[in-house]
Amino acid sequence: MKPYVIDHDLHIHSQLSLCSSDPEQTPERILRYAKENGLSTVCLTDHFWDPAVSGASDWYAIQNYDHIKEALPLPQDENVRFLFGAETEMDKNFTIGVSDKTLDELDFIIIPTTHLHMDGFTIDAEIGYDDDGIKRRRELYIKRFEKLLSADLPFHKVGIAHLTCSLACRHPENGIRLLIDGIPDETYAELFSYAAKKGLGIELNFDPFKFEGADRENELRPYRIAKRCGCKFYFGSDAHHPKGLKEAAQHFRKVAELLELDENDKFKV
Numbered sequence: 379m380k381p382y383v384i385d386h387d388l389h390i391h392s393q394l395s396l397c398s399s400d401p402e403q404t405p406e407r408i409l410r411y412a413k414e415n416g417l418s419t420v421c422l423t424d425h426f427w428d429p430a431v432s433g434a435s436d437w438y439a440i441q442n443y444d445h446i447k448e449a450l451p452l453p454q455d456e457n458v459r460f461l462f463g464a465e466t467e468m469d470k471n472f473t474i475g476v477s478d479k480t481l482d483e484l485d486f487i488i489i490p491t492t493h494l495h496m497d498g499f500t501i502d503a504e505i506g507y508d509d510d511g512i513k514r515r516r517e518l519y520i521k522r523f524e525k526l527l528s529a530d531l532p533f534h535k536v537g538i539a540h541l542t543c544s545l546a547c548r549h550p551e552n553g554i555r556l557l558i559d560g561i562p563d564e565t566y567a568e569l570f571s572y573a574a575k576k577g578l579g580i581e582l583n584f585d586p587f588k589f590e591g592a593d594r595e596n597e598l599r600p601y602r603i604a605k606r607c608g609c610k611f612y613f614g615s616d617a618h619h620p621k622g623l624k625e626a627a628q629h630f631r632k633v634a635e636l637l638e639l640d641e642n643d644k645f646k647v
Contacts, residue, residue: 382639384630386419387412388537388647389465389488389583389614390623392449395424396441398618405452405460411623412458419459419647421486422449423614426464427475434475435499438467443480461485461647465539467493470500472525481532486647488581488614490539491522492546507549515547516557520565527572535647537579537612541600555596566600570607579645580604583614585625586632594636601637610645611637 393403405422412420424446427438452460463486466475474489481487494515497503501518505511526538547553573580582601589597601611613633615626637643 379640379642382634382641382643384613384627384634385417386421386613387417387615387617387626387630388419388421388461388463388486388579388612389423389539389581389616390420391424391465391616391618392422394441394446394449395465395618396437397425400619402620403618405449407620408623409453409455409458409460411620411626412460413455415627418457419461421461421463421647422452423463423465423486423488424449426466428466428477428480430477430479431473431475433469433471433473435469435496437496438475438499463487465490467496467500468522468526470498470502472522474526474529474531484535486535486537487531488537488539489526490543491526492519492540492543494518495545495548507547507553512547512549512553512556512560516560519546519557520561520569523569524572527569527576527578531578533576533578537581537614537645538573539581539614540583540616541580542584542597555593558600559596561600563599563603566603567607570600570604570609573604574608574610577610579612579647580609581614582611582630582633582637583616584633585629586636587629598636605637605639605643609643611639611643612645612647 427434465488494501547557617623
């Protein structure tokens with residue numbers, strides 16, 4: 379089987395995302411990044427909550443469809459397909475912040491289930507980081523994944539973002555490890571088998587150089603299980619600034635090597 383060709387980045391923010399607001403992070407800069415790294419597809423995925431869906435936080439309410447459309451028209455190049463997507467949110471009631479109408483207008487939609495740092499919006503504020511809090515976060519991690527998979531969505535253009543993101547558990551002693559290490563292989567296998575049937579993409583965007591040895595294997599464990607279950611993967615830098623774009627290609631290559639990915643493992647939009 380042909381090795382996985384890294385020809386895309388499907389999770390990139392521009393200055394329109396409030397957590398970027400970087401005047402250098404423009405669509406033009408993103409297109410240049412694609413050309414410099416031989417990417418044939420990139421996708422703009424600014425943070426977004428659809429005004430047609432109630433429940434937006436104050437932070438998300440600003441980032442409506444009119445706001446993210448300020449990036450249009452996207453710059454074009456004959457060798458690069460530049461898609462217009464968005465990263466929305468799942469709130470604490472498992473509501474996903476995008477309507478059917480807007481889904482039709484977007485090329486790709488990213489939905490993170492691990493954004494458990496937004497107290498009162500994605501998680502009840504009283505859930506902390508003691509043993510009980512980590513247990514409850516672990517339960518939420520699983521339930522939010524299940525709720526996403528059971529949603530009525532066009533999964534052929536849906537990605538689930540950063541399943542080992544540190545924002546799920548900000549315990550000072552490597553909280554995400556505490557959370558995901560307590561999830562059995564069997565539970566992951568059930569989730570990823572369902573995900574494979576639904577046909578959504580599993581995002582790869584972690585830093586493979588952050589850990590070594592057993593710690594790195596713990597990071598890789600969910601993705602290895604996902605691969606065995608037949609899931610398809612895409613790469614996303616989640617870059618909010620040009621520095622994130624510069625680091626992306628090296629990270630992508632190492633992750634593909636560690637997971638021994640081939641073209642059959644690729645999620646395509």
